[in-house]
Amino acid sequence: MEASAPYTIINFDTWKRKATFEHFQRFKIPNVNITAKLDVTQLYQWCKLEDLSFFLAYLHCAAKALNAVPELRTRLVGQEIRQYEVIHPGCTVLNVDETFGFIYYTYHEQRREFIKIGQQKQHEYFEGGAVHDPRFNTPDLFHGSALPWIDYEQMEHPKTFTESDYIPKISFGKAVLQGAIRKMAVSLQVHHGLADGLHIARFFDNFEAAAKENS
Numbered sequence: 001m002e003a004s005a006p007y008t009i010i011n012f013d014t015w016k017r018k019a020t021f022e023h024f025q026r027f028k029i030p031n032v033n034i035t036a037k038l039d040v041t042q043l044y045q046w047c048k049l050e051d052l053s054f055f056l057a058y059l060h061c062a063a064k065a066l067n068a069v070p071e072l073r074t075r076l077v078g079q080e081i082r083q084y085e086v087i088h089p090g091c092t093v094l095n096v097d098e099t100f101g102f103i104y105y106t107y108h109e110q111r112r113e114f115i116k117i118g119q120q121k122q123h124e125y126f127e128g129g130a131v132h133d134p135r136f137n138t139p140d141l142f143h144g145s146a147l148p149w150i151d152y153e154q155m156e157h158p159k160t161f162t163e164s165d166y167i168p169k170i171s172f173g174k175a176v177l178q179g180a181i182r183k184m185a186v187s188l189q190v191h192h193g194l195a196d197g198l199h200i201a202r203f204f205d206n207f208e209a210a211a212k213e214n215s
Contacts (some may be wrong), residue, residue: 001103005140007152010074010081015215017071017194021081024193031165034197035154036204040175041182043211054175055146056118058184058211062170063089063114065206066142071195072203075139076166084140089142093122095130102133104141111213136164143169147205152185166191 011194012018040058047054048099066072066087073084089105103125108114125131135141143164147155151174159165173185188200 006085007082007140008085009027010083010155012081015081020196021193024191027192029108029159029161031157031189032192032197032200033154033156033169034185034200035152035185035187036184036203038119038186039181040184040209040211041180041215044175044182046214052112053119054123056149058172059089059091059105059118059144060111060114061110061146061207061210062144062172062186063087063105063142064109064210065203066170067107068167068206069195069202071199071201072142072168072190074194076163076191078092082139087142089144090135090138090141090145093125093130094172096126099131101125104133104135115125121155136160137162137167139163139167141167143167145169145171145173147173148175150174150185155187157189166194168195 010069043057043061044054046052047057047082070083071086075082075084088105088107090102092100093103095101103121105114105118105121108117114202143157155171157169159170169189170187171187173184173187174186186204188203
């Protein structure tokens with residue numbers, strides 16, 4: 001997760017989203033945030049069976065889902081429209097004193113490997129003194145937050161009115177059993193100049209597909 005992360009610069013003049021981007025640049029708050037209740041039944045069962053972190057497993061699903069949608073890997077950095085090759089998760093973590101901090105994970109396509117590396121990152125964070133390290137404008141991240149206590153319907157994120165608002169923000173609610181199906185609220189906020197409802201829908205579809213994989 002560095003400024004040197006590989007990316008392609010999009011030619012703004014020939015970019016198919018040029019008119020859309022310019023339209024939403026006129027808005028004070030050009031972000032859209034949609035929440036869906038997604039099926040995590042198989043993922044939850046797999047984690048219980050394998051004795052693995054459900055949080056890291058669904059964070060992996062989100063990262064995999066987001067990386068499969070090019071529009072969600074696109075950022076405004078300075079005057080450049082960049083499309084990054086890989087986006088990594090940066091997510092809140094609850095500290096022992098009930099404040100929160102941030103852990104920055106490295107995306108890996110394989111779920112087990114991501115969980116293994118993620119557990120190492122968590123260990124390093126707490127052993128290192130739980131240093132508060134917000135990285136609002138690191139473009140090859142998405143911002144994640146977990147609310148495992150609340151089965152929410154919709155939420156909004158604070159806005160900085162900086163380049164941070166071009167970075168997708170993903171939140172996760174409580175996984176609730178409804179009959180035989182366990183569903184979890186997942187919300188995705190995007191900058192509407194970079195992505196639309198179609199791309200949010202693809203993210204949700206990709207997330208559920210990843211959650212049904214048993215490896």
